[in-house]
Amino acid sequence: MKKTVDVVGAVIRNEKNEVLCALRSQNMSLPGLWEFPGGKIEPGETPQESLKREIIEELDCEIEVGELVADATHEYEKVIVHLITYFATVVGGEPKASEHEKLVWLPSEQLCSLNWAPADLPTLDKLLS
Numbered sequence: 001m002k003k004t005v006d007v008v009g010a011v012i013r014n015e016k017n018e019v020l021c022a023l024r025s026q027n028m029s030l031p032g033l034w035e036f037p038g039g040k041i042e043p044g045e046t047p048q049e050s051l052k053r054e055i056i057e058e059l060d061c062e063i064e065v066g067e068l069v070a071d072a073t074h075e076y077e078k079v080i081v082h083l084i085t086y087f088a089t090v091v092g093g094e095p096k097a098s099e100h101e102k103l104v105w106l107p108s109e110q111l112c113s114l115n116w117a118p119a120d121l122p123t124l125d126k127l128l129s
């Protein structure tokens with residue numbers, strides 16, 4: 001049976017209402033696809049706690065976590081990803097890519113120009129609705 005992983009992602013918006021998009025690098029699974037930064041929820045963590053921790057680890061900045069955006073499951077070839085996304089804002093430091101290939105800020109209406117990880121499509125639908 002395929003493993004299900006619980007993953008949390010941040011829809012980080014700035015004062016111009018742009019969204020931070022992160023490109024998965026060649027060292028990561030799903031290389032070359034765009035995602036919302038975040039990662040796997042560890043045992044004993046709330047999704048919000050995981051998200052703050054992952055963003056410090058991946059982007060070296062502090063966020064405040066807001067409302068839920070989407071909660072959806074996608075079956076990949078080898079794994080089932082249960083992705084929960086939340087709106088977030090940066091409250092300390094500036095996002096810097098350490099694991100990702102690059103980061104870009106895009107207005108919502110341009111998000112569909114990127115090639116997103118399939119699990120992220122319900123989040124995109126919410127952002128564009």
Ligand SMILES: Nc1nc2c([nH]c(=O)n2[C@H]2C[C@H](O)[C@@H](COP(=O)(O)OP(=O)(O)OP(=O)(O)O)O2)c(=O)[nH]1
Pocket residue numbers: 005007008009028029030034035036037038039040081083117118119120
């Ligand atoms: N962080 C994040 N992961 C996502 C998104 N969409 C999506 O399908 N994923 C997948 C990619 C990974 O399989 C998993 C997240 O795990 P992770 O961020 O710890 O990725 P990872 O590269 O360290 O995973 P792994 O290769 O070590 O298994 O969820 C997203 O928007 N954000």
